Amino acid sequence: GIQVEQSPPDLILQEGANSTLRCNFSDSVNNLQWFHQNPWGQLINLFYIPSGTKQNGRLSATTVATERYSLLYISSSQTTDSGVYFCAPTGGSGGYQKVTFGIGTKLQVIP
């Protein structure tokens, strides 16, 4: 299956700082999602981004599928950004997809 590496594993930011989270994957993928798991355990989809760049408020993501990596940018971080960020590339054939998760980047934003 697809191997996923996320870096850094842990990150502490001062409120207002910017950061970049990286996701490397080992094989070609059909799609890729970024998720945020808040401190209450809920997984929320941030981006569905098989290639290119997307922006949503203070967050943006870029996937370069040919080079097998994706980046998540967080600008002007807030304490509510704390939690774990998962990269989840998807691969498969026959019309359905199998999702593989990285172990995540644990982010703590301090005031």
Added chain:
Amino acid sequence: GAGVSQSPRYKVAKRGRDVALRCDSISGHVTLYWYRQTLGQGSEVLTYSQSDAQRDKSGRPSGRFSAERPERSVSTLKIQRTEQGDSAVYLCASSLLKNTIYFGEGSWLTVV
């Protein structure tokens, strides 16, 4: 619109007992997944199904884990003879074909 919902949210089970976790997925979604998430080990897929056909049982010892899909938007994950190592968050997710995957809030299982 309703999202993916899971029940129970929290479950404590005595070691050796069987556990059933329920997932109500989004109406119309074709593919349904069960994942297990443990601290520091990320998530692993337990099983996924397209319509009512079980496709994959990769991951943990599949003999004790099974999923049933009695209705298109309902799935039950059954864990037989639970072990302490089964303590984890069990996540259900669903999607249309090749589309965004939506997750439930998870069922937190503790085996004592």
